[in-house]
Amino acid sequence: MARLLFFGRLADIAGGAERDMPLSPAIGTLTQLREFLAKENSALGEALERPNIRAAINKALAPLRGDFPISDADEIAFMPPLSGG
Amino acid sequence: MARLLFFGRLADIAGGAERDMPLSPAIGTLTQLREFLAKENSALGEALERPNIRAAINKALAPLRGDFPISDADEIAFMPPLSGG
Amino acid sequence: MIRVQAEPFDLAEAFTLQAGRTDVGGLACFIGSVRDLTAGANVTALELQHYPGFTEQTIQRIHDEAAARFDILDQLIVHRYGKMFPGDPIVLVSTISTHREAAFDGARFVMDALKTGAPFWKKEVGPDGERWIEPRSEDYAASARWVDVMAAEGQDS
């Protein structure tokens, strides 16, 4: 079971901040996960396409595009622009 | 009676931080006062020649060189480089 | 030291860094607070979301980068999350150094880095509802400035 985390406005669009989801063998990269989510929820798919979205796998930043591998035990976070201070 | 004030290292050289002194008619400008002080105390004269010395007449900055007028009721301050903060 | 917490913090913590020390020439500190008006909109509350673990780890990295770049003796970064109201302090940054230049530079670098690099997401609550807010363009420019400064000084490795 992978854990997906959506921060900021992405949680509103995803319909929740957290989601536990088994990753089928067809979802082996971040891009494949994004494509899967876009099929379910086109607004979320579009939001995750925006260039300022960042992803972290197990709390380490990972490139959102390309074939960064993910596995069924991962915590996968999608983050809109950060704003501390 | 004019009041002369010497700050910082100038007080050490002048032999005191304050001095009340009647100004003779011959001492009508800051330059004339400096010349008078230099005759009395050549070390003080040299110290007051240094380009980073400032003067204030009645708590307003005044040019140390040239013929800035002074009078017998003035408070005349000689200040080495300022160092606050 | 860095801390991320829901609880309010004591502003006087800014000064604990220099307590008992005699080698500190300057302490610079910054307190960021919730304003009742941002970009012309009234704000009744601000909710800061964070990513537990990742947020601390990222702020620690900003802390370490400031320590490496500037001649500071010590620093403290405290950042709140959760719901806050106008006037409430959100963040405290304090640095100490032998001279004021490094203390000021360090504190400002940390603040600039937090603004665009610390994992928090802000939701403003106002009379017209809620809205997520993002860094201003000035914030991105301020962060980028440090990259330029370091490159110009040949210190960026």
Added chain:
Amino acid sequence: MIRVQAEPFDLAEAFTLQAGRTDVGGLACFIGSVRDLTAGANVTALELQHYPGFTEQTIQRIHDEAAARFDILDQLIVHRYGKMFPGDPIVLVSTISTHREAAFDGARFVMDALKTGAPFWKKEVGPDGERWIEPRSEDYAASARWVDVMAAEGQDS
């Protein structure tokens, strides 16, 4: 507000500026203290001489210049004179603004201006005797920088 005094001050005064306000986004403050070592020489005490009246008036002018140059809401400058010891705070500068940039700029401007423009004279007392100290060349450069900044921005009139 500015104050020149012999008595120690409470560091927490730095925060009084924003007490009860909800329009403050950032408070920047700086505390300058006596160090036990300057330019390689041990310091056991520091004596600050001032020029009563003229010192206050000059610091007020620095305060007013900061207010005119930066978008700050309020500021506090407290400066001590007399005999102090390593670890003792000498000066406190605090500024508040809607955004951090002006708060930082204002506090730094005031400190830079005080370093070379405030009428104080410092005598360091150490194991080898006493010596008068003057601003470092870095201090003159820091003050001059603001003139350049303002000229570049076309704001210097």
